[in-house]
Amino acid sequence: MLGNDRDQTRRDVLKLAGGTLASVGLTGLASARGNDSTVEVNVGYSDASGKRAAKAEAAGVVREFNFDALTIRVDENAIQGLSKRPDVRYVERNGTMHALGQQLTWGVDRVDADVTSANGETGAGADVAIIDTGIDSDHPDLVDNLGAGKAFVKAKGNYAENWDDDNDHGTHCAGIAGAVDNGQGVRGVSTEATLHAVKVLGKRGSGSYSDIAAGIEYTADQGWDVGSLSLGGSSGSQTLKDACSYAQDKGVFLIAAAGNDGPCGDCVGYPAAYEECLAVSSSAQDDSLSDFSSTGPEVELVAPGTDVYSTVPGGYDTFSGTSMATPHVAGAAGLLVANGDTNSDARSQLKSTAEDIGLASNEQGSGLLDAAAALGLDSSDD
Structure with a gap:
């Protein structure tokens, strides 16, 4: 966050618990929403099947990384199922830093x-x-x-x-x-x-x-x-x-x-x-x-x-x-x-x-x- 530390209120950032979206509380984070139920999340996977599952649920793929992760837009209702898969390491909202x-x-x-x-x-x-x-x-x-x-x-x-x-x-x-x-x-x-x-x-x-x-x-x-x-x-x-x-x-x-x-x-x-x-x-x-x-x-x-x-x-x-x-x-x-x-x-x-x-x-x-x-x-x- 920019600005005088004494004059401005620091923006709160995402509090992650356990590394999965199912267990996080969000404060002041940007969620990219295509509609009322679509959010932007980062998904880490341990196997190609996890990657395929994430893509299958995605409304859109924003970015793919070389380190077994990708950023997708996905319906909130699909998150819990994805996060429970053994071939998915984590699902987290694509939060904001300053x-x-x-x-x-x-x-x-x-x-x-x-x-x-x-x-x-x-x-x-x-x-x-x-x-x-x-x-x-x-x-x-x-x-x-x-x-x-x-x-x-x-x-x-x-x-x-x-x-x-x-x-x-x-x-x-x-x-x-x-x-x-x-x-x-x-x-x-x-x-x-x-x-x-x-x-x-x-x-x-x-x-x-x-x-x-x-x-x-x-x-x-x-x-x-x-x-x-x-x-x-x-x-x-x-x-x-x-x-x-x-x-x-x-x-x-x-x-x-x-x-x-x-x-x-x-x-x-x-x-x-x-x-x-x-x-x-x-x-x-x-x-x-x-x-x-x-x-x-x-x-x-x-x-x-x-x-x-x-x-x-x-x-x-x-x-x-x-x-x-x-x-x-x-x-x-x-x-x-x-x-x-x-x-x-x-x-x-x-x-x-x-x-x-x-x-x-x-x-x-x-x-x-x-x-x-x-x-x-x-x-x-x-």
């Missing part, structure tokens, strides 16, 4: 990314997917680093590309991860990594589980190195978890925002809570935990997230959120994979070189991101 909040922020200097670029470490050759609301296709700080784009939710309005950012959020994250060092505006953590716009969230900053899963799957199928996920919700989705597993198995390093539900002790959202993703919490300029940051045992790193200045369509703005912390880590991951690290190597290296800033383990994980240390550079003179 881009995690923007308040207002600084961070490249604090994570010593200026030291990395001064030493020639720019991320050139790395592919970083911003899985978000899109990226402004002609922003002067981003255009030289832009690669491919793909829209699973098309931009609304008169845009050059259907994956253009009609919200601000994705462009802000892209600037943090990889704005060009061009002497104007801002520069990112990784100044020469290729940024790919994977638009899975719409103008209002929300997108369905299926669209987000498809964006993650697409990132994996392109062979890209890093997936930055500044989005989430308070409940999970088996389809989304399957997509994360699929991407991890194909070598993608997935980095996800812990969430903006703080202060709280154990409230990391999804997909950050999945083991396939590195969960990132948010710090303020004095190294304190951002008051909005979600925390929990899943947190692996903390990064700057309060009052971060970055790119937005047509200019620049200052936002806050774990959404802003996440692309700091994604940019640093780009630096490592540009040097040949695998997704697991990069994850271990970022954690082992993080700076302990004195926060609790469920607040900082291994510590504050230190891009220079991760690359074996001395930042003592910075």
